[in-house]
Amino acid sequence: MQIAPGVHHFNTDPFNWYVLEEAGRLTLVDAGFPGHFGVFMQGIRSLGREIEDVEAVILSHAHADHMGFADRVARAAKAPVFIHRNDEAAAQKVLQLPWSALLSNAWRPYMAGMLTRAAVNGVFSTARVSDPRPFEDGAVLDAPGRPHVIHTPGHTAGEVAFYLPDQRVLISGDTLVTRDLYTGSMGSPQLTRRRLNDDYAEARKSLDRLKDLGNVTMLPGHGHPWQGEISEAIALALAG
Numbered sequence: 226m227q228i229a230p231g232v233h234h235f236n237t238d239p240f241n242w243y244v245l246e247e248a249g250r251l252t253l254v255d256a257g258f259p260g261h262f263g264v265f266m267q268g269i270r271s272l273g274r275e276i277e278d279v280e281a282v283i284l285s286h287a288h289a290d291h292m293g294f295a296d297r298v299a300r301a302a303k304a305p306v307f308i309h310r311n312d313e314a315a316a317q318k319v320l321q322l323p324w325s326a327l328l329s330n331a332w333r334p335y336m337a338g339m340l341t342r343a344a345v346n347g348v349f350s351t352a353r354v355s356d357p358r359p360f361e362d363g364a365v366l367d368a369p370g371r372p373h374v375i376h377t378p379g380h381t382a383g384e385v386a387f388y389l390p391d392q393r394v395l396i397s398g399d400t401l402v403t404r405d406l407y408t409g410s411m412g413s414p415q416l417t418r419r420r421l422n423d424d425y426a427e428a429r430k431s432l433d434r435l436k437d438l439g440n441v442t443m444l445p446g447h448g449h450p451w452q453g454e455i456s457e458a459i460a461l462a463l464a465g
């Protein structure tokens with residue numbers, strides 16, 4: 226689904242990932258689980274593209290629900306996988322997830338369903354990223370769509386948001402989401418639950434790094450897109 230010119234949204238519920246398109250070349254932003262590769266191929270073919278048209282894979286952070294088919298696409302397309310320097314080491318390991326928070330909430334029906342979908346879609350066979358290319362805060366990535374990197378540590382140390390100034394699109398990863406991953410309920414912009422974060426206090430503080438973006442279309446890692454003033458999104462998240 227096209228959200229803005231050259232920005233396509235894929236929802237393999239409840240895991241979002243995105244494809245940026247510029248002059249027929251593609252950037253994959255996050256990569257669900259391994260089992261979502263088929264949805265990806267169908268999606269880019271519906272755009273008239275093939276895997277060779279992927280020029281870059283970029284990751285908002287190194288959690289397994291965002292890395293699923295990244296390495297597979299990168300190998301097939303001979304494309305680099307970009308990730309923030311602070312998550313570079315984690316991207317080279319498998320099954321990076323906040324397991325204790327996930328498993329201690331597995332009694333919740335939504336969480337149980339999500340963990341089941343993760344397993345069915347191959348989370349346990351997620352490939353590590355063999356050769357990640359690290360980037361820094363403020364980088365403008367050499368990738369179709371020219372995403373700007375805003376480092377927003379907290380969820381993980383290398384968590385980032387990607388900003389596309391021309392479309393005023395903010396791909397927020399798990400910095401800001403619109404779905405509660407414990408209950409599944411959709412809502413306004415929010416942080417992920419405290420224990421899903423490596424450092425919750427830092428995650429709250431990082432929102433300040435987004436505050437000057439003005440009116441945006443926010444595309445989160447989980448939940449539906451949200452449009453409005455980023456200051457409002459930040460206020461809602463801090464109050465939530």
Ligand SMILES: [Zn+2]
Nearest residue numbers: 288290399446
């Ligand atoms: Zn996530």
